[in-house]
Amino acid sequence: MSYRGPAMHANGFDAVRAVGYLNFLIGNHDWKGGHIAAAAKFAPFTGRYDLQTVPDAHAGWGIPITRQKTEYEKTSYFKQDGYPAPRPWYPLPGNLSHEIVPTLRAGYVYDHLGALFIHRHSLVDSTSGGDRLVDVLGDPAKINLLVSFDVEIGDTSRYADFVLPDKVYLERFSQESIYPNQPYQLIQLGQPAVRAYEGPRSVEDVYLDLMARLNLPGVGEGAVPVGKDGAGGTAALSNEYDYWLKMAANIAYTGKEPVPDADSEELALFERARTRALGEAFDLAAWKAAVTNEEWPKVVYVLNRGGRFASADPAKGDGYEGELIKARYGGLCQFYDPKTASLKNALTGENFDGLAHPAPVAFADGTPMEHPPERPLAFINWKARTNGSHRTIAAPWLRETTTENFVWMHPSDAEARSLANGDAVEIEGSVGAMAGHVRVTEGIRPGVVGSNYSFGHKGYGARAVTVDGQQVGPAPDYLEEEGVLDGDEPGKQKTGFAGGRGRGFRMNELLPDDPTLAGGGGLCDPIGGGAAQFDLWVEVRKA
CATH class of the missing domain: 2.40.40.20 (Barwin-like endoglucanases)
Structure with missing residues (x-):
């Protein structure tokens, strides 16, 4: 796995590709003790419920403010500006939150945001510049409404118009993805273990309320397709329990065999433990209403274990098939990537290289970054x-x-x-x-x-x-x-x-x-x- 060290550089994409080449050359993929390309997990978003599809959804439109997953040459901005563009476009990656502030500062492609909601993230702490971002974060002409969900008034949320009290990690549901660095099939599903403060609402409930008030699809009765392509009809998505417990049902039923039902003793333990930990904040009826009676014992089985975990006993060879990893990549290992080579740098108009190559650390226009002797x-x-x-x-x-x-x-x-x-x-x-x-x-x-x-x-x-x-x-x-x-x-x-x-x-x-x-x-x-x-x-x- 290549991350941080080789990746977080201005030439990081090529560095990570070069690390991949080393694995290609020695045939390291999918072998026991070799390179793991894809972690094995249980599908959380599909199966019993399709949590990725919105019936009667509005079609997406417009360009992301970060210009991610968008080809510059296919936009009206290219017709207007040609090369070089004022800022880079990124047709391949996503999650480029560090582009928000400099994009607004430049007024390209948007000169302001009507609203920006921030949850579990702090631009000031994670983005180059730190408090130098205040010229945009603190300017209501650039961000008309800045809303932050936070447990305290944090480094970024102190610039917000509204700080909505967030739940701490032990008070909320969570499903954190895992790095592909182990061969066993598993998935984590965190859930409320304590109620630290009265008042804070889950971010899911806030968003669902906003969607309902705006009369948007994807919320309320009939918001979630049941089964593949909605063959089983629809189900409700009205609160956080509807979302997370349907996810637990997906995890419980996925694969060749579903998990066993929790027996009467385990069902009683589930209720007793949460009543003691959460007090009046635990509404058993609301939890059970999110899934069917048939699904409930299996959902409890998953929740009591904090997720679903396949056997991980090396003595039994779990995670492997002979000398190969069981959850294998099994795909093409490309030295040359035609997709990358087909795309262009929005500043130079030149195609990106389909092969990894040595490149200096450089500014966006290609000027190498200076390594001055006074800063060695x-x-x-x-x-x-x-x-x-x-x-x-x-x-x-x-x-x-x-x-x-x-x-x-x-x-x-x-x-x-x-x-x-x-x-x-x-x-x-x-x-x-x-x-x-x-x-x-x-x-x-x-x-x-x-x-x-x-x-x-x-x-x-x-x-x-x-x-x-x-x-x-x-x-x-x-x-x-x-x-x-x-x-x-x-x-x-x-x-x-x-x-x-x-x-x-x-x-x-x-x-x-x-x-x-x-x-x-x-x-x-x-x-x-x-x-x-x-x-x-x-x-x-x-x-």
Whole structure:
């Protein structure tokens, strides 16, 4: 699996293709111990219920603001502007949220949004520029209505017109996809385990209410086709239980054989456990009404186990057929990709290369990015296991394990700069400097420095906010109360106390904008569209 390291560069698409070539050349696909191309899972969206089809749906229209999955040459913008386009178009990839702000800044292809809803995402924390995005996020002429679902007033939601209280992860349903890095057939299905606060509504219910008030199809009675092509009629989609429990039914029945029925003892355990955990928030009748009486015992079987998991006993050879992976890719391994080669770069008018090739890290117009001698160190970032998301900073037990995102540096680089473990440092990039503390470690190679990305917050209780005239927060810094300072002997710090939520620095504010594009924004891969979060050169010196 190729991700982050090789992928998050301005030449990341070719780098990942090159990694694929190495697997092709040694015949590594689908063999035991080899390359896994497709994870095995149980289908959640089809089967008993078709959760992907909307009866009488309105046809989609228009161009995504990110210009994803759209060929420039087939649009009126090409007829108007020709080459070069003001900003890149991305006919292959999706999920390019980092394009929203620079696109609005440039006024291309839209000069404003009527409304932007954000859930489980923070542009400020994940997009190049950080708080440099405020010129658009805080401008009602660019985003007429900004709505954020959040558990607190976060780094992005502090710019929102409305912050709708979201449920924490233990209060809601979830189905997180898995990386294709294991051979066993499984699917996770999270569900409410506690009720932390009264009042917050699920994002699904909010969206369903909006759809109903707008008289849109896909909500209410008869919104979900039953069976293949709706052969079994339709069913309701009126609340979150309708969606998630129908998904559980799909998971329960998919495959050669459905799961067994939960017996009377297990049904009683299901009800007793949730009544105790959720109290009045658990409405058994509402859960059962989402599926049929026949499906309910199998749905309970899946929910009680948090998903569906095929046998995973290596002694029985589970996951394999002889020397091959059971859930095999079994497809064509293409060195040359005709689809990629048929598409054009909207800035140059040239076709993309159907073969991977060495390419410099470059701006969108092809100008190579400078590697100045005064900034010799490559800066990388990662998602630490103990604090890997913008929301996890609110968990004190996680902040007990790591007080801040130290700048990791190899001893040889530290010695050359007369730096000792824990020294206060300045990290200087092309667009500014950040303050931090160095962690001298053999865990990173010479010439490279890096840090965990999810620190340096201004929202999420890191600073006080005023709500209805009353000041709230900030969240306490127990380390400060104990006299433990930033940078105190990384790796040997006093444990058991959570530091403040604003400790550390937000590394993505060091990432440069692309000066060759209208609207700026960070460097991106021209084919895959991925944000180049690893193309950063810095110098680190004692503060």
